[in-house]
Amino acid sequence: SLSILSEVFLAICSNNCTHLLLEKPVLLFCCQSLSYYLVKTRCKSGNLGLDEALGHFDSVIQMKPIPSIWAINHLFGALSKMNQCSTVVSMYKQMLACVGLHPEVHTLSVVINCLCRMNRVDLGFSVLATILKHGLQPNAYTLNALLHGVCKYRSLSEAMELLQKIEEKGLACCEITYATIINGLCRAGKTCMALEILEQMYEDGRFKPDPQCYNPIIDRLCKERRTDEALTLFRDMINKNVAPDIVSYTSLIYGLCNMGLWTRALALFEMMNKKGRKPDVVTFNSIISAACKSGKWEEAVRLFRNMIDCGAFPNIVTFNSVLDALCKEGKTAEALNLMEEILCHSAQWKEATRLFNRMLDEGIAPDVVTFNTVIHALCKERRAEEALSVLELMSQRGMRLNIFTYNSLIYGMCLTDQWAEATRLFDEMVVQGVLPDIITLTILLDALFQGGMPEEAHKVVEARVKYGMELSKITCSMLIDGYCIRGKMDKAKKVIDLMVIKDHVPDIASCYKALVNGYMQAKRISEALRLVEEMIEKGVMPDLETLKALRDLRPKRHVVSAE
Structure with missing residues (x-):
């Protein structure tokens, strides 16, 4: 370390032996110590970049003689935290080719962890075999990494078998070992087995369960809506002097909220605050x-x-x-x-x-x-x-407006009699590629007709047909009714003609009926009759109500039979 290097330097200077600094062994020691200190400091800084790490690695493996493995360990650890698992594995392969650079348990444990995170548990076991082959003893970190990989990417039965072998051989394990298995069991929905492992830990007495052992079970019980059991386990946890952490509280609060138990959730939330969580x-x-x-x-x-x-x-x-x-x-x-x-x-x-x-x-x-x-x-x-x-702000933020945005705005403009703004928004939404739906048309057409603007309503329909949008039964009837009420029968007829040409009539019988009724109300009986004949020619039969109304309004000799 730097402190050792400083002591050596001061000892040399205080004894008037500065010439020793030029001696190769001393110089090499100083260079290696400085290199190790630099690597260690940069790895712990939290802002080590990938390129910088690769540069340090190349420098370390090229030094002669080969320096301590601990510089490599720091680099592996930092890269693993950066989720650069493939880089760690690649460096490990290069390291094996370096004569005199021997990995130790910590080095190999980080490699195993990276391999397991890459879903290469098989290679992780190969590295474990290397550890045992060299007479090294795997530590808890080594085995936990393997156990986590097996739980996540292989079968739960394999994980349980591995745990059994670890216990039988008396290999190093810790609370995290059991927490890993408990988490795997809970993810598989085997809550009862997870509870058995927890109880086994207490019976064994070697390891006291911590919150990481309890949390997966509490979380799973809450997700299974077994909130009462989760609360019982939570109380048992406290009674056994295991302090719940933020995950314990959050899981329970979520479970209570999910069950609609708002008051109990709030009480637990307040308790959490009082406990300093x-x-x-x-x-x-x-x-x-x-x-x-x-x-x-x-x-x-x-x-x-x-x-x-x-x-x-x-x-x-x-x-x-x-x-x-x-x-x-x-x-x-x-x-x-x-x-x-x-x-x-x-x-x-x-x-x-x-x-x-x-x-x-x-x-x-x-x-x-x-x-x-x-x-x-x-x-x-x-x-x-x-x-x-708010709309302007959305535009400034570069947000794409959707059908709900436009429908709300068009509705708001119509409520405040801002017809021009409503139609402008309609035109804008079409240009922006947001197709109007039945709600858009119903809101806009109803408002325009109520505002005495049938021409604007017609333009809206024409625009919809122009862009190949289908018209609904409600839209057609609303437009035709609007014209008929105002006696604009020619306009109403043009609407039907337009729809027939474009083949956009979802219910032509309803549209014809609305137009026939309009002609009758305007006392234009002959035109109503011609329209009925047109309907029949197109294979659309008028209903009895329409025929009876026509019979009552015209001379007997012209009555179309309703029988």
Whole structure:
């Protein structure tokens, strides 16, 4: 280490033996020590890059004589944490070709861990054979890595067999060994066997179970909706002086929330805080989501504020849960206040808040669901201008608007009699490749006819047909009825002709009936009759109601038989 190197250097200088620094053995010792210290420091820094690590490795294996294996160990450990498993295995192969560089148990254990994480458990066992062949003793880390690999990529029976061999041969193991097996059993749904392993640990007495042994079982019981059993195990854990950690609490809180046991979940959440266990984003999301589903929006907002104060920064799931709950309760003002803490505002909105800036720093941004929730709530309350401000913000964020966004906005514009803006949005959505659906057409056509704008309604239908979009029964009937009510029979007839030409009529009988009724109401009986004859020619039979109405309005000799 550097301290040893410093002591050697000071001893040489204090004894007036500086000439020794030029001696090759001393010089080599100094170089090797400096190299080892540099590698160790960089590996522990947390910002070691892959290229830098490769450079250090090349330098170490080229040194003559070969330095201590510990420089290699530090590099392997750092690269393993960086998830560069294939790089570690490649370096290991190069290392084997270096004369005089002998790996020890720690080196080989890291290699085994990397191989198992690469789903090469078979090669992991080969390296274990190398350890035993050289008379080395595998440690708990070695065996745990293999056990984890077998549990994850092979069968559970193989993992149990391996554990049995480890116990029979008296090989090194620890709490993590049993926690690995328990986790594997729980993932396979074998909760009873996991409980047996836990009990076996207490009976054996060598290892005291820690939270990592309890947590997989508690989590599995909660997912199986066996919350009472999970709570019993949780209490047993405390009674045996095993302090629950954040995972223990979070699993139970999730289980209680999933069962709709909001009050008990909140009590456990408060207990967690009192015990000094700091909730994380997963814990908060579970409890906040449960509060929202229970209609406790005030409690949800309180927990949301608490979450920020605790430094557990909310993610998009949190935002959507709270905003959706507020908007469903009609608390648009509260939702907007919350949005001011989340969203960066446009020129009409306030300046970006501290929370939004931090949100961006964390790489979390509101998604289209968040925006749609707020836009829909604003439009329902006729706050169209603010809804358009949110729309502008979505555009600034580069978000692609979907059918829900446009439908909400068109509805909002129609509610506030902004017909031009509603049709502009319709044109925009078509250009953007967002195809209008039945809801879009129903909202827009109904509003345009009520606003006395049948021509605009006709343009909307023409645009839909032009872009090859099919028309629904409701759309056709609404458009024809709108013209007929205003006595614009020629326009109504053109609509049917347009639909027939484009083959976009889902229910031509209903459309013809609406037009016939329009002619009759306008006392244009002869045209109504011609239309009925046209229907029959096209193989569309008028219903009895239409024929009887015609019979009552025209001379007997012209009556079409309804019999």
